Amino acid sequence: MSGGDWLEQLAWGADGLLPAIAQDADSGEVLMVAWMNRDALAATAARGEAVYWSRSRGRLWHKGEESGNTQAVREIRVDCDHDVILLKVTQLGGIACHTGRRTCFYRRLHGGAWEEVDPVLRDPGEIYRE
Template sequence: MESKEEKTPKFSQRTSVVQVEEGMELAPKFDATGLIPCVTTDFHTGELLMHAYMNEEALRETMESGQAVYWSRSRKQLWRKGATSGLVQSVREMRIDDDQDCVWLRVEVAGGASCHVGYRSCFYRRVPVGEKRSIGDQLEFTEDEKVFDPQQVYGDAPNPTQL
């Protein structure tokens, strides 16, 4: 029987560009604050759902559990996606970019939403570019309805992404 330590994902030391870019070892590059960015998309549609950060513990826990875990920069704690809302993200595939400084999760989402504001995706507004720009550069909503009411789910809890 394997011990917990034997099951814990191990990250390799970064020793060379070839090792990082062409090798088989997972050697993630965390930034100066100990974080690595993570983009999350819907496994079936490819829709971009959210962007967040992971620290080493969040990355390891995501790998171990198969459920998305992030690091909340505003709350300074692990953020187990769906722990409060029930909108758990089950990881179907995890990828890392060529220089191992960005993670991509492809997930199935319980409840059909990933945004704490209630929309399916955190990217629910379009920024006009090129000829579509106008004076004031007003954002355009791309989603008409919220999947859930944040007040009912979170109550009077502080907004999870404080300004």
């Protein structure tokens, strides 16, 4: 994958998107999964902060634009099939999830049911505008 336009070397989906995993660069904890298009990935690489494509809003979304909980990108990787992006980040503000938790993966399967195992660090109503 050396040389040429690095964005064109990725296996973009039919919708022009790739899944992007945000992982804490120090602990390895998976914080969230979102989507990126070419513009989002290019913006992320250029600014050093995570920018995603919001499928629900139909626009670029700078992580933390409302909450202030931005992601400083320390490294960008791609998987062996060139169809998943891994961002190794420093999660500023300590909250990655819109529910006010550190990670979006706060539920685990236990006894045939999903149980919440991570606490809300900040009430989402205090973080986001309605």
